[in-house]
Amino acid sequence: MLPISNSLMDAALAGRVWRPGVGPSLVTLRGNDVVDITSSVHPTMRDLCEAPNPAQIVRQAEGETIVTLQDLSNASLNAKAQDDLRWLAPCDLQAIKACGVTFAGSMVERVIEEQAAGDPARAEAIRARVGTIIGDSLSGLTPGSKEAEKVKELLQSEGLWSQYLEVGIGPYAEVFTKSQPMSAVGWGADVGLHPVSEWNNPEPEIVLVVGSDGTIKGATLGNDVNLRDIEGRSALLLGKAKDNNASCALGPLIRFFDDGYGIDDLRRAELSMSVTGEDGFELQGHSSMTQISRDPEDLAAQTIGRHHQYPDGFVLFCGTMFAPTKDRDGPGLGFTHHTGDVVEISEAALGSLRNTVRLSTDCAEWTFGTAALMRNLAKRGLL
Template sequence: MRYYRQAGDDGPRLLAVADQGDDADARDLTAVKPRLRTFRDLAAAADVADEGVDDIATNLAAEAPRVDAPADGDTALPLIPEEVWAAGVTYEISEQAREEESGMADVYLDVYDGERPEIFFKATPSRTVGPGEAVGVRGDSDWNVPEPELGLVLYDGEIVGYTVGNDVSSRAIEGENPLYLPQAKVYDRCCALGPCVVGAGGVEDPHNLAMSMRIDRDGETVYDDVTSTAEMARTCEELADYWQAHNAVPELGVLLTGTSLVPEGEFTLRPGDEVTIEIEEIGELRNSVVEV
């Protein structure tokens, strides 16, 4: 089941969508339960009932009115996590890209081969945008890239869903010195999530999903590549465990799991570019680019 947040006349409403394309069956869960307006509400209800989010949604969908399936530009950020965190150097290509940008290659080799993964803070809600909104590139950096990633949606530390994430990053700032990582990663509009959340039961194997990214500029495609989460050197469960270890994690959070699609050389995002990221079984996240 896919969950979307959509604006309504009296506030946000939570849509549950089964299937895809012409067969999509979209239901307005808020019409049945007016206090059920966000994915957080659904996750909380599932936690209390000790059931999966899809179990709760399926029961409500039987009574919920059918509505038009969400279209591009018709939905908002699918959830409002208290914090977004991310893992780094979880794919070999990511480790290679970090080596390219930095004169301290051993730092990244040690993380890729080490027992402990790299886990870092990425964004607050105010720094996170949804589908159709613009992501930001820093005005004090001349080398900025998108990073497409599978996002784990966690409620009380449990993986309850998945989403698509864009961990926009300044390679110039991080490459200058690894200690500048927070500035390279955390800034206005540095993160995008969407277009929906898929319940954990709706993804057959998160470690075997096709993932693609396309960047369009002035009507032409300047980057287009595909990979698979099967190339990830860590498991989702391992990353989630390290995120929570000795850490007071928020009730609702998102953990991005790293990337293997990095534009080659000194390619940099420019204002006006459009980034499209698609992950199998989840959906397509599209964002334009602005300078911040």
């Protein structure tokens, strides 16, 4: 499957590719052609996202046709060296932030992870107990409301109160740093698991693209790779669980808001996901933004404001309702990744994001950071 279907060719799309002998370049699509629109006015995706109307710029930009969509995608799946043609994550200088526990289903699974202390063998029994007590009491609950406080009291009385439910139904969202600027991988790349993890899963998510003034400019797709055992042992291990080599995938492109696509479309987004293993295992997943407990605009507002500025803007994972429980390696063990798994996340208005699962230690090392980008752009006369 190509990253973008023909039905999206009229959308205001922009991404980044690595051009051999050139370096990272901003691109858009003109039909099936990938067109380089990098300029001295907008040399980075950060600069494009800071413009008042990125969609208009993308549509009007002149550029150089460099490759077809099909050939770029084929090259990305076969890229091995630093200078090979390939898709990059569509963000560059922006901070990469994420919100957790924003869906009722994932809240329950986080409680289970914590109660199981990261041990998947204990999860099934705990899941049954938690489900009996909580039931559907979290469905439609407004975080921070009086009703949420009553649920909190119920859970505390049952000895099941959790820090995950605090951020899930309390007044404050969980916002954390997923990975560093320039470290995310793009469509077709390997995505990484820390080798100490034995219980993990993909997380299909809508990712907001937010300017330095807090305005949501558009969106893309993301895979917030989740190490359930590491985070489940202690929330203080969140950094170890989240920020590792190639543990963050974004793409294929940013779709900018315009008259035909906006925040209400994100609120209605329906994400589908498939995992296909080399062992023949298959898993289908789904996440509906209609079920999110916190509105995307609220998540952005809790991230940026007078309390915290982002002069280069940021991208923000919105969380997922997907929490796989299908057994893979034995009864009661639930799902965990095997290396070689192919993960594909799709959404009708944003395309599809495909990545192959490896250990972080087997993924390409991250060597091209912000300093390298600045030197590259200066050499090309774009700064």
